[in-house]
Amino acid sequence: MQKTTLMKIQKLIPINLLNPIQYIHASLLSQWILNWGSQPLKFSEASAMVFSPHQDDETLGCGGMIARKREQGITVAVTFLTDGRGSHGSVPNIQDQIIQIRKQESLKALGILGVASSEIHFLDKQDGSLPDLNTSERQQTIAHISELLKRYQPGEVYVPHRKDCHKDHEATYYLVKEAIAESGIQVELLQYPIWVFWRAPLFILLKLKDIRSAYRLSITSVQEKKKIAIAAYPSQIQTLPRGFIKRFLHSEEIFFKAES
Numbered sequence: 001m002q003k004t005t006l007m008k009i010q011k012l013i014p015i016n017l018l019n020p021i022q023y024i025h026a027s028l029l030s031q032w033i034l035n036w037g038s039q040p041l042k043f044s045e046a047s048a049m050v051f052s053p054h055q056d057d058e059t060l061g062c063g064g065m066i067a068r069k070r071e072q073g074i075t076v077a078v079t080f081l082t083d084g085r086g087s088h089g090s091v092p093n094i095q096d097q098i099i100q101i102r103k104q105e106s107l108k109a110l111g112i113l114g115v116a117s118s119e120i121h122f123l124d125k126q127d128g129s130l131p132d133l134n135t136s137e138r139q140q141t142i143a144h145i146s147e148l149l150k151r152y153q154p155g156e157v158y159v160p161h162r163k164d165c166h167k168d169h170e171a172t173y174y175l176v177k178e179a180i181a182e183s184g185i186q187v188e189l190l191q192y193p194i195w196v197f198w199r200a201p202l203f204i205l206l207k208l209k210d211i212r213s214a215y216r217l218s219i220t221s222v223q224e225k226k227k228i229a230i231a232a233y234p235s236q237i238q239t240l241p242r243g244f245i246k247r248f249l250h251s252e253e254i255f256f257k258a259e260s
């Protein structure tokens with residue numbers, strides 16, 4: 001995609017104004033979790049599959065974990081559930097361009113993190129549609145995810161937090177959880193937060209037992225690589241609220257182990 005086309009598209013988006021209360025709220029909550037509300041997560045050499053609703057969630061939420069594993073030669077496969085068409089409004093012509101732009105950006109970002117394009121899968125469901133799939137589409141999606149799980153036999157599966165305050169993100173959690181059950185494989189399920197700290201009054205939404213399941217993984221050694229990978233998503237950086245991305249540049253990533 002030509003840079004000028006992207007710039008034209010970006011002009012259509014209102015610049016997000018800084019919301020200081022939201023920013024302070026999100027910073028305090030993530031700082032609290034990082035400093036007091038989580039326990040250290042030991043680096044695991046298990047292979048991993050990351051399920052991402054949109055092209056950017058995987059890098060924001062798990063970029064450090066992905067880079068650390070790939071530097072050790074551990075397999076990491078990434079599956080995108082939607083085509084991401086909704087990030088710049090609903091004009092069909094623009095949506096077609098956005099789908100292509102986001103796909104290219106995800107290949108570049110994941111390439112920086114060490115993931116080859118052969119390990120990246122696109123299910124191409126329409127952005128925003130995951131909670132409303134009809135029965136056969138839902139079954140087909142679960143079967144597709146289940147096939148991938150059986151092919152890769154991962155030790156760990158990463159999904160958005162089940163209370164992530166975004167309908168595609170929460171639906172991804174449940175679709176993958178059902179696919180794991182269908183595949184019959186045993187995996188460790190880890191949830192990565194994207195919107196939950198930003199949008200939710202955390203202590204109302206998350207119960208104490210949820211917070212007790214929070215872990216922090218040190219990504220200091222690959223922090224710079226993650227920063228460069230995030231920068232490979234210029235189409236998204238402009239649409240996200242100001243201050244939002246900064247929370248993903250910490251030297252640690254937060255994961256919640258799934259409730260049993």
Ligand SMILES: [Zn+2]
Nearest residue numbers: 053054057169
């Ligand atoms: Zn997303």
